[in-house]
Amino acid sequence: MRILCITAIMMMICSLSFAQTVLEDWEDWATWEKPGGVFQDPNYSGSTSGLDLASAWASEETIIAPGGSTMSGRLDLTWTAVSNGFVRATCYPTRPVFDGSTTGYLTCWIYAGANTGQLTYSWVPRDGQYEQSEIRSVNWSGWAHKGIDLNTETFTGWVNGDGTLVLSATNDYEAFFVYQNEQGAVTSTLYFDDFVADTSLPVELSVFASE
Numbered sequence: 601m602r603i604l605c606i607t608a609i610m611m612m613i614c615s616l617s618f619a620q621t622v623l624e625d626w627e628d629w630a631t632w633e634k635p636g637g638v639f640q641d642p643n644y645s646g647s648t649s650g651l652d653l654a655s656a657w658a659s660e661e662t663i664i665a666p667g668g669s670t671m672s673g674r675l676d677l678t679w680t681a682v683s684n685g686f687v688r689a690t691c692y693p694t695r696p697v698f699d700g701s702t703t704g705y706l707t708c709w710i711y712a713g714a715n716t717g718q719l720t721y722s723w724v725p726r727d728g729q730y731e732q733s734e735i736r737s738v739n740w741s742g743w744a745h746k747g748i749d750l751n752t753e754t755f756t757g758w759v760n761g762d763g764t765l766v767l768s769a770t771n772d773y774e775a776f777f778v779y780q781n782e783q784g785a786v787t788s789t790l791y792f793d794d795f796v797a798d799t800s801l802p803v804e805l806s807v808f809a810s811e
């Protein structure tokens with residue numbers, strides 16, 4: 601009986617872990633930042649504005665999210681003006697696919713580093729159309745586990761979007777949008793880790809102190 605119980609518990613744990621779809625863990629430089637990979641250079645998109653060409657993604661091995669990963673993605677954004685910069689950190693043309701009908705949440709560890717106090721950001725999943733989430737402030741420091749509920753989020757259509765995200769087995773992910781608000785010509789640094797389609801929002805939403 602004890603062995604049966606242990607087996608049942610192990611199966612439950614396995615089924616739970618498989619319900620989560622990893623969209624990007626930033627562990628392998630070769631697959632997440634190059635043409636045909638996942639996240640493109642921040643200047644790749646023609647929609648991006650107000651950034652110095654030195655702005656780029658980098659592989660980060662020191663500041664990594666809690667939970668045992670070995671690398672995160674560091675996004676260095678050098679603004680060229682005082683405000684109104686915009687970054688479409690896009691997955692174009694290869695967007696990670698997730699089953700929004702069985703997951704329903706997007707979660708990501710995001711570390712607020714240098715000069716991020718005046719930034720805002722949003723999440724952009726797709727149902728074939730580009731649907732942008734509410735815009736939120738980067739009002740923490742250090743690591744925070746952030747997420748949105750795709751069933752209750754208020755979306756705004758971007759490009760061909762209609763403001764409604766239809767959840768299905770073929771949802772995919774377009775980009776993180778980052779906005780600069782009255783910050784000056786500085787370099788802002790954000791770090792991302794363990795971006796997943798999940799079955800729940802993070803239990804732990806508290807802010808972790810910087811290193």
Ligand SMILES: [Ca+2]
Nearest residue numbers: 625669671672
């Ligand atoms: Ca990682």
Ligand SMILES: [Ca+2]
Nearest residue numbers: 729762764765
């Ligand atoms: Ca739609």
